[in-house]
Amino acid sequence: MSELRSALDALAVDDLHAVPDGALLERTADLVEFINRASAELTRTVRHADVVGAAEHDGLRTMQSLLRGHHHFSSGAAAAVVRAGRVLEHLPRLEAAFAEGAVTAAQVGVVTDALRPCDIAAAAEQDIDLDAFDEVWTEVARTLPHAKLATAVNAFRNALDPDGPEPDPTEQRSLTFSRRADGSGSGRFDLDPVGFEKALAAIESIVQTDRPLGDLRNRAQQQGDAFVQLCDNALAQGDLPFLRTVKPQVIVTIDVEDLVDAATGHDTATTGFGALISAARARWVACDSAVTRIVMGPDGLPLDVGRTKRVVPPHIRKAVEARDGHCVFAGCHAPTHWCDVHHLLEWLRDQGDTSLDNSALLCERHHTKVHHGFRVERDETAPPGNRWRTQRPDGTEIVLDRLRV
Known part of the structure; x- marks a missing residue:
């Protein structure tokens, strides 16, 4: 391990401005191979530690919790490493290609996400040759674009249940949100094929309509704006289900003195879901809103709620x-x-x-x-x-x- 660290230290001091374009591309290829091989070795090590219960050495129950707590992995990333180790035991060709650096951790993730323990057991019960799929998946991962691997993996699912009923699409859908300290946030969603097509159609309709002259936003920014606009439209129509006794709406609470003071800065107003935003953002929201006056007493309790205007x-x-x-x-x-x-x-x-x-x-x-x-x-x-x-x-x-x- 000390030799690996020394090699990385030597790379880090290179002056990349002095490296020709061709050499930069070769360096990139070498680093990709190195990262793939390092990821494979991490997966192998974590798998063995998982089997022998090494996490107990530090008072933890699983390697997944150790990756989260000691090494700052997200829950999803830690689970992916542990799951990959368990699945690769059944896929020796893919495991070898991963160890050689010819396959990425993301490609391994595509396979392991589709190969649950119940799927492996079902393949054994139905005498499905998992070795044949291992060979095909490894070749696709080595030679074809990343997206092609998902198609090849889907063939395994079809082989498991060629004539069975279509799965309930609602069981394949998930949406999670994560808020940052400044009130902004990110999210992840997983949808069934039809649900994903609906989402693409709705977002694309807004992206293609909202293309003002001089728009320099990239594709991701356009789609992000379209998603917010889709939510705006739904809220404005007033047809969404009630939240308790009121229609869903964007709520911002701010002292009137802060609202009118142009010098007021950050973290002045509070949204309905608890984010802190600036007075400037609150003034922007207030441009076309309903305003409710609430008079607070010295103990911080409301004394009077005025009529909404x-x-x-x-x-x-x-x-x-x-x-x-x-x-x-x-x-x-x-x-x-x-x-x-x-x-x-x-x-x-x-x-x-x-x-x-x-x-x-x-x-x-x-x-x-x-x-x-x-x-x-x-x-x-x-x-x-x-x-x-x-x-x-x-x-x-x-x-x-x-x-x-």
Whole structure:
């Protein structure tokens, strides 16, 4: 192990700027092979430690818990290593290719995810030759793109139950969320083929519609925005099931003094699910929301809950939609039902009126931009269809029609 560490230390001090392109690619190939072989050896070691109960040496019950607690693996990553070790005992060819560095840990994961203990037992009961599948999977993993391996693995499932009933799709679906300290979050979902197709169709419909001029977002960012927009649409329709006694909604709680103070910084407002956000984000949410006044006593308990007031009433929103027709940010044509009604002069901080003249339609993406330095304003002297101006934070205008002066 000391020799491995020394070799890595030597690599780490190399000046990569001095390495030719071809040598960089060779170095990459060597490192991929090294990582694959190291991953295979880790899997083999963890498997043996699992069998002999080595984790008890440190007072732990399983190697999975040791990988999580001592080595900071996520639950999923720790489970994947342990599961791979158990499955590879039945797949000697794939295990050998992994040890040679010709197969990645991710490829091994594709196979082991589909080869549960019950599947191995079922194959034995039905006299299915697992060795033949081992040979095919190893060849596919060595020579074909990663996605092809999943197709080859699926053939094993079909062989186990060629004429059986289709599995319940709801048993194949899962969705998990993980929130970070700043209130943002990530997630993972697993869907059956039809459910996944539905998700792709819904997301893609929004991605292809929301493509404003000058959009530099990558594919992942576009799909992330589309997912939030899909949730926005569902919440706005009002057809979702009630949460206890109220319709599901985005809730933000903030002191009125913080809401109106432009100098207020981070971690000022609290969302309904417990995230802390800045006052600036709270002001953005408040642009087109219902506001409830709650008077608190000195002990922190509510004394009075005032009547909820809608910032933008339905008749004003209809008028703004009829006038603007879509998001007014330069180059964007997001439809009205994707848009918030933005107060040009903020409703609370600047005492801006809730009126047609003080309103503009902005999609979520560009509503955020306007609350972070961009500006939209209406020019009544311009011809119809060209009356909105968009300025960058530095005061320059975004001009799409270069003939305009």
